[in-house]
Amino acid sequence: MKGKVDRRKLLKLLGAGGFLLASRPALAQTSAQAEEALPSFTGPQANPYWNGVHPYAVYPQKLPLLRMTDRPVQLETPRHYFRTPFTPNEAFYVRYHLDEIPNEIDLSQWRLKLEGNFERPVELSFEDLIRKFKPVSIAAVNQCSGNSRSRFQPRVSGGQWGNGAMGNALWTGVRLKDLLDYAGVKPGTVQIQFEGLDRGKGPENLGSGRFIKSLDLDDPVIEETILAYLMNGEPLPMLNGFPVRLVVPGKFATYWLKHVTWIRALTEPDKNFWMATAYKVPDTPNGSTTPEAFASGQVKTVPIGHFNMPVRSFIIDPDGSYPLVAGLPAKIRGIAFSGHGKVVKVEVSTDNGQTWRPALLGPDYGKYSFRTFEYTWRPTEPGKHVLAVRATDEKGNVQPDSGVWNPGGYLWNKIERQEVVVLAAK
Amino acid sequence: MKKRWLIVAGLTLLGGVLAEVPGVVAGNWAQGPLGLILQPAPATPGGGTVYKVGAYPLYTAELADGEGKELVMSYCSICHSVTYITMQPPLANWKPTMDKMLKTYGGEKFIPPDVAEKILAYLQAHYTPETRKE
Incomplete structure (x- = not known):
């Protein structure tokens, strides 16, 4: 804690030349330095630290990041990596919902499948994506919907992120619109659905089995969405979605699916758990309500995709x-x-x-x-x-x-x- | 423990004595309990057409000791590690979270009702604002 001196240390200092220290103004500033750990949890008050209080851990292709959870894996980016406008890939945060995530992918067998209400359902190889379509690049912030959740009062359950569930990268890939045009979206299509390789142990029809999200076909963001195969000029780290992930500029990261393998044209609005039940927010101008109003059951909610990320x-x-x-x-x-x-x-x-x-x-x-x-x-x-x-x-x-x-x-x-x-x- | 303290105090004293400029404290060391993070060996990125990163490491948190701990470790861990429990702020009432796991996410497929009750009792006994220790 800032402004506090560890009692044991104070005794130690007093026992050894404390008279020299008594007048040292820096003592008042003693913060938790490298010899002391943060507390292992915060609450019921708000987390007072910039990051969450998670310990450092090493994961493939990553520098030591803050391990919020280990399975499914959720890693927070430490504060100092935000000194630059682009967040290094090896420090970029990680958030999965499910635990069966790819350890290896054979590109000779992997195909991106466009299926459902298309004129020409197609399967594209990684090489097709790179060679057949014009690459485009966009700098965009990827931020978890629950970034800074540990600030909430009263606290809510869920991933207790500090501010580090975000990152900015230069994403390069194929425009979603080019892919949709390639397969030909048939009339009657209302949403485009995305699914990656992640799977969970739960029943397939529930959120614990599969992770699926959809965008409205008439949402203007469809025009700006890309399927990225480069992140800051390099292939995506596995934990950030190799071989391709969705980049949905301005929207929260829940729509930025990783390891995208299925793109489906839907003729009915997606009713799956991740659209209908999870990631819903109160239908108020800033998505805010009160615990009392919510408990009364009177609060109407909408998918968080109805919001762009606030400033x-x-x-x-x-x-x-x-x-x-x-x-x-x-x-x-x-x-x-x-x-x-x-x-x-x-x-x-x-x-x-x-x-x-x-x-x-x-x-x-x-x-x-x-x-x-x-x-x-x-x-x-x-x-x-x-x-x-x-x-x-x-x-x-x-x-x-x-x-x-x-x-x-x-x-x-x-x-x-x-x-x-x-x-x-x- | 006491010996270590003496060494540290001794070093501190030495540092204090050696400082030639009033107001400067130097040579103060303390035993760091944070531990080392081992440097990972260079990765082999796969070959041919295969991109691979190997197994993901687990860093699962220790749960508080108490009745029901083994049930929590075996049943909750089917879908997620128990780090999901220690990561939460202390919750006054774990029932809504239990219900979400059992019904919304289908945990009742794996967890019998009597076990679910014991798991809930364990969480209330160790992870509320009043009962959480570490």
Whole structure:
């Protein structure tokens, strides 16, 4: 915990030259450093840390990431990997629903199948996808619907993510529209359904057996959706969906299916568990409700695909683990994004949200990408300060200073804060 | 344990004594309990037309000791590791979660009602805001 000194350590210090330390102001800032672990869980209060409290673990093709669950595997990206606008593949978060996921795939046998209400149902090899279709690239943020779920009050069950269930990549692949045109969508088609290779031990007709999602054919996002075979210029890591995954810009990652193997044209709306029961949010402007209203059974819900990702921004540096120095410039840096369009403004507050100053925006990699920001602050007052950051997108959406609540733990986008300590230099 | 403390205190004292500049503390070391993460050996990415990553490692959390622990470990683990339990915030009432697992996800196909009751009792005994220890 920030601002606290471990009692044992204090005794140790007092026992050995404590007189030297008593006047050392840094003592007040002692945060959990490498010799102490975070608590193993948080709650019933909100998780106060930027990331979830999960331990580090190593997985194939990954740097040590934060292991939220091991089977099915869910890994969170540590905060410092968000210093760059593109998230490295080997640090990109992982979220599966089911545990029978591919360990190996033989490309000579794997085929992408377009079936259902098509003029010409087809099977395409990986080589077909690479050679027969024009590649396109788009920078887009992939964010889990439940990113930051551990902030909810009251807490809700589900994956207790901190802020690291997100990442930005340059995705390259085939336009979904090109594939649909290739097979010829027949009249009467209402949705396009996607299924990957993941399977579970549960009954096949339930969510524990298969993971399936669908997009409305008339949803404008169909035009921008791609089937990606490159992620930041490299084949996708297995845990991020090799050989191809769906990229649905602006939408939450639940639609970005991994290991996509079946694309089906449906003549009836998809009633499967993952559309009809799971990933539903209250049909209110920001998807929020109250525990009481929800318990009364009066809250109408809609699939989370009805929402684009709300605008968010994050302070990456300073992270509170080191002090700033009065009189010296401190760079406040981070990232922002919105599923509604380009981030046009990021504002920084150094007085806990009372006053705001515009930050300098980094390069524009497209409206669905992370956008970096930077603000140079020259603190003058020693002591504790609370930094805050809020972003505005081109549609005029601005982050609120209140948290949403819904039973699924979705759509969090409250203004982020970071406490820092400023040392006196005199 | 006591010996280690003495060594650390000794080193600290040494560091304190050696510091030539007032206000500087140096040479302070502590035994880190966080453990090492072993570096993985280089991967073989497959060959021919096969892309492979090998088996996925399991890092399953330890459950609290108590009556019903073995049932939880054997039945819940059919679909998911018990890390799913320790990962949750302490829940005052695990019944809705149990019902979701049994009915929504079809767990009742594997878990008899009397076992489900014992599993629920175990979760209430160890993973609520009042009962959760670690």
